[in-house]
Amino acid sequence: MEIKEPGETDLHKLLRQMTLEEKVGQLNLLHGAVDADHTAIRTGAVTGYLLGPPRWEKDQAFSWAAQTNALQRIAVEESRLGIPLIFSRDVIHGHRTVFPIPLGQAASFNPELVRECAEIAAREASAQGVHWNYSPMVDIGRDPRWGRVAEGYGEDPYLCSRMAEALVRGYQGADLSSPERIAACVKHFAAYGAPLGGRDYDSVEVSERTLREVYLPPFQAAVRAGAASVMAALHDLNGVPMSINHALLHGVLRTEWGFTGLVVSDWGAVADLLKHRVAGDEAQAAVLALQAGIEMDMVSGLYNKHLVELVRDGTVSLELIDSAVLGVLTLKKKLGLFEHPYVDPEREKTQLLTPANREHARRMAQQSCVLLQNKNSLLPLARDIRSVAVVGPFAESKAELLGTWTLDGQAEDVTSIIEGIRETVSQQTRVIGGGMHPESAVAMAQEADAVIAVLGEHPTRSGEAATFSNIGLPPGQLEMLSQIAQFEIPVVCVVLAGRALAIEPLRRFADAVLYCFHPGIEGGRALADIIFGTVSPSAKLPVTLPRAPGQIPIYYSQRSTGRPPERTARYTTKAIDIPSTPLYPFGWGLSYAQFSYSNLRISPELATDGQSIIVLATITNTSPSPGTETVQLYIRDEVRSTAPPQWELKRFLRIELAAGASSEVAFELASADLGFWQHGSSWRTEPGLFTLRVGPDSQGGITGQFKLLEQN
Ligand code: BGC
Numbered sequence: 001m002e003i004k005e006p007g008e009t010d011l012h013k014l015l016r017q018m019t020l021e022e023k024v025g026q027l028n029l030l031h032g033a034v035d036a037d038h039t040a041i042r043t044g045a046v047t048g049y050l051l052g053p054p055r056w057e058k059d060q061a062f063s064w065a066a067q068t069n070a071l072q073r074i075a076v077e078e079s080r081l082g083i084p085l086i087f088s089r090d091v092i093h094g095h096r097t098v099f100p101i102p103l104g105q106a107a108s109f110n111p112e113l114v115r116e117c118a119e120i121a122a123r124e125a126s127a128q129g130v131h132w133n134y135s136p137m138v139d140i141g142r143d144p145r146w147g148r149v150a151e152g153y154g155e156d157p158y159l160c161s162r163m164a165e166a167l168v169r170g171y172q173g174a175d176l177s178s179p180e181r182i183a184a185c186v187k188h189f190a191a192y193g194a195p196l197g198g199r200d201y202d203s204v205e206v207s208e209r210t211l212r213e214v215y216l217p218p219f220q221a222a223v224r225a226g227a228a229s230v231m232a233a234l235h236d237l238n239g240v241p242m243s244i245n246h247a248l249l250h251g252v253l254r255t256e257w258g259f260t261g262l263v264v265s266d267w268g269a270v271a272d273l274l275k276h277r278v279a280g281d282e283a284q285a286a287v288l289a290l291q292a293g294i295e296m297d298m299v300s301g302l303y304n305k306h307l308v309e310l311v312r313d314g315t316v317s318l319e320l321i322d323s324a325v326l327g328v329l330t331l332k333k334k335l336g337l338f339e340h341p342y343v344d345p346e347r348e349k350t351q352l353l354t355p356a357n358r359e360h361a362r363r364m365a366q367q368s369c370v371l372l373q374n375k376n377s378l379l380p381l382a383r384d385i386r387s388v389a390v391v392g393p394f395a396e397s398k399a400e401l402l403g404t405w406t407l408d409g410q411a412e413d414v415t416s417i418i419e420g421i422r423e424t425v426s427q428q429t430r431v432i433g434g435g436m437h438p439e440s441a442v443a444m445a446q447e448a449d450a451v452i453a454v455l456g457e458h459p460t461r462s463g464e465a466a467t468f469s470n471i472g473l474p475p476g477q478l479e480m481l482s483q484i485a486q487f488e489i490p491v492v493c494v495v496l497a498g499r500a501l502a503i504e505p506l507r508r509f510a511d512a513v514l515y516c517f518h519p520g521i522e523g524g525r526a527l528a529d530i531i532f533g534t535v536s537p538s539a540k541l542p543v544t545l546p547r548a549p550g551q552i553p554i555y556y557s558q559r560s561t562g563r564p565p566e567r568t569a570r571y572t573t574k575a576i577d578i579p580s581t582p583l584y585p586f587g588w589g590l591s592y593a594q595f596s597y598s599n600l601r602i603s604p605e606l607a608t609d610g611q612s613i614i615v616l617a618t619i620t621n622t623s624p625s626p627g628t629e630t631v632q633l634y635i636r637d638e639v640r641s642t643a644p645p646q647w648e649l650k651r652f653l654r655i656e657l658a659a660g661a662s663s664e665v666a667f668e669l670a671s672a673d674l675g676f677w678q679h680g681s682s683w684r685t686e687p688g689l690f691t692l693r694v695g696p697d698s699q700g701g702i703t704g705q706f707k708l709l710e711q712n
Pocket of ligand 1: 090134
């Protein structure tokens with residue numbers, strides 16, 4: 001019988017029983033559980049599988065629960081130590097119930113709803129045997145050429161941080177060992193969202209200050225919320241590939257932030273070190289990554305191929321291996337896999353795509369769709385309108401509404417936009433439909449009382465490896481619109497997109513514009529709800545919309561320059577062929593209601609460091625319709641030792657207001673909200689004047705000031 005040493009946990013005891021080969025096997029994650037190598041499972045040479053590829057297209061009866069249980073049984077019953085496998089997947093915006101893409105979810109400014117959607121995704125994915133999810137992606141995206149802006153939560157570190165926490169809590173809940181929970185993996189650590197030219201995987205050059213103030217906060221928020229794992233990114237940051245970035249993986253993540261979870265490489269990233277030319281051979285790549293803090297190797301196989309030998313020849317210490325193995329075993333333990341390794345196959349039959357899940361998808365889509373303009377209050381349209389033409393390339397689309405990362409979404413689950421509209425309008429209304437081709441669209445539009453043109457980009461234009469240099473509308477769409485515009489019929493443009501497209505030319509031909517991102521399975525119904533006024537739009541832009549691709553990067557919190565843009569002064573910060581303002585600013589979004597802001601109060605007006613600042617404002621719905629407003633609080637440090645951002649979002653709150661109603665909104669700011677990164681050391685605040693703005697977006701609202709006093 002094994003004797004437990006004092007202070008030893010069960011996992012330490014297990015570790016003592018493991019051979020070196022079995023230990024290294026725990027660091028080796030492979031892909032493709034369907035063709036899994038049973039010998040590798042039996043001998044303990046694999047820790048688990050990234051589930052893939054999707055099966056439903058080939059075999060509707062395929063059961064992931066049965067498949068994962070069968071493999072798990074081999075691990076638990078036939079391997080020497082019976083260590084369970086871990087199964088992972090990318091469940092990025094829903095599992096079988098597909099929600100709007102993350103960028104669309106960010107537009108809701110509703111972390112609670114986002115948390116609920118993540119909880120549903122966890123329930124569905126875990127019912128099919130998934131334990132570990134490669135989400136949330138919390139990379140700040142300020143360059144819409146980069147296709148992965150679709151997978152993130154926009155340009156702003158504060159908004160992205162709130163979403164990061166919500167997602168971690170939604171996936172993991174209070175008890176990760178509950179069968180309906182999955183482990184989060186926050187990615188891609190760090191600053192992956194700023195590649196040169198927006199080209200996915202390209203080098204990133206960001207200053208320490210920008211890294212600290214912009215790119216790292218969402219990761220820290222996710223870690224604070226208890227994220228069980230972190231994925232290192234594929235790129236090099238200021239010359240150091242993230243898979244060997246000891247300073248960030250250890251110095252910041254472990255030492256500064258106290259992260260105790262698992263660090264995994266991105267797909268094949270250990271092998272990529274050869275192509276980065278920081279490792280001369282495979283063995284060196286494995287050593288460098290492990291020493292930098294990558295505990296699990298995702299699919300490159302190099303740990304498994306080389307680490308045993310490298311320990312035997314003394315290049316790698318056994319302590320390092322043991323510590324990585326403990327990281328993996330701890331995650332499996334937290335997930336409860338040692339106690340309940342199998343998934344109940346009944347759950348797969350009952351918990352996917354339930355009516356309640358669909359209802360959440362509809363609510364999320366309603367809150368993800370931003371009303372950019374609404375000339376002459378064209379929207380909402382009357383349900384008993386005589387005829388409406390629903391035209392454009394995505395009018396009848398199903399699969400295209402799903403968006404970029406939808407391994408488990410199925411086109412047949414989707415309500416198309418034309419179907420959503422047909423369900424919503426009166427029986428007398430004629431829906432003239434489906435003008436996918438420009439000529440038929442124009443012919444159909446001619447016959448209608450209003451036109452709904454569904455435009456934008458196909459989801460394959462966004463997501464991983466989908467960099468686009470021309471982020472305007474795809475060819476043909478403007479031409480179609482310009483022909484429709486000749487008839488002087490009211491036109492509603494619905495834009496589906498995975499990024500901030502440059503859509504300025506479209507505004508000439510559109511009375512109303514709804515920017516919907518890719519809205520998921522219930523997008524069609526949610527849009528009809530908005531267009532015909534069942535709900536009032538409430539979303540706000542989580543990214544700045546540029547006027548033209550050449551304006552990129554453009555974001556609301558740019559630093560104050562010595563030559564602020566002035567239209568008539570030549571030697572100022574701007575392009576001379578285009579206004580310096582965006583097409584629509586961050587935070588922008590209209591409602592069918594109108595809101596006014598008044599009575600801003602800040603207390604104290606003279607504050608000492610460490611004292612909270614309370615901000616109160618009154619918001620009034622001045623219209624005859626109810627509506628929801630997202631009240632946003634921005635600050636501006638008037639003078640400090642490093643050029644500050646022009647404005648910074650610090651708080652937001654969604655409030656529902658009945659027609660004519662008022663509400664007082666209260667925000668509390670802490671000293672930490674006023675700080676900035678002091679190069680090479682830490683956060684600090686400086687005394688002086690701060691301006692606050694409470695408003696409907698990053699440009700409007702009411703302002704007031706307070707002063708942070710010198711410390712005695
Ligand atoms: C992506 C990750 C993803 C992983 C596994 C990589 O190519 O960068 O975001 O989680 O593949 O699918």
